[in-house]
Amino acid sequence: MADVHNTEQRRKNMRAIKSRDTSIEIQVRRILWHAGYRYRLNVKALPGKPDIYLPKYRAVIQINGCLWHGHNCPQFVLPKTRTEFWRNKIKDNVRRDLKSVAALHDKGLRLLVIWECALQGKARLDNRYTYNLLNRWLSSTELLANIDKQGLSSTTLYEFKSQINPSLTES
Structure with missing residues (x-):
């Protein structure tokens, strides 16, 4: 199927996509703030x-868009135009994510990855339930976990790789 936008309109749409202060980031930050948790945003001294x-x-809490970070869920659909370009771009993001996860782990920091599908779409989690999951993880000793539309799950680096769409992890 051809793109419904011309080149200029597509460029404008893509430039409008923000890399920080997205609606799902703000949603998680509000949940944390109202629960009494205090945090810092986008700390440059930390890996990733x-x-x-x-x-x-x-x-550390990382909020990942399912498309941009290659989550293996129904919200991840590789664009039909310039497919190879997008596959390579998303693969680079995935490589960078895995490198950051390992570096954070080496620094002794705990990491929670929240996937976009948990916070948006028909199968999204309720804010109260999301708060309970965040609270449970913060009070635990789990080093690496993720929240997706199935809820909270503890994971290892190997299992984290299995969360990524298989078409992006092939070499």
């Missing part, structure tokens, strides 16, 4: 410049 850093808990 994570979205949220909670120094008191030595914890």
Whole structure:
């Protein structure tokens, strides 16, 4: 299927996509703030410049868009135009994510990845339930976990790789 926008309109649409302060980031930050958690945003000194850093808990929360970070869920659909370009771009993001996860782990920081599908769409999680999941993870000792539309799951680096769409992890 051909793109419904001309080149200029598509360029304008793509430039409008923000890399920080997205609606799902703000949603998570509001949940944390109203629950009494205090945090720092986009700390440059940490690997991958994570979205949220909670120094008191030595914890990092990264909020990933399913498309941009290659999540293996129904919200990930590789664009039909310039497919090879987008596959390579998303693969680079995935490589960078995995490198950041390992570096954060080496620094002794705990990491929670929240996928977009947990916060948007028909199968999204309720804000109260999301708060409970965040609270449970922050009060635990789990080093690496993720929240998707199935809820909270503890994971290892190997299992984290399995969250990525298989078409992006092939070499």
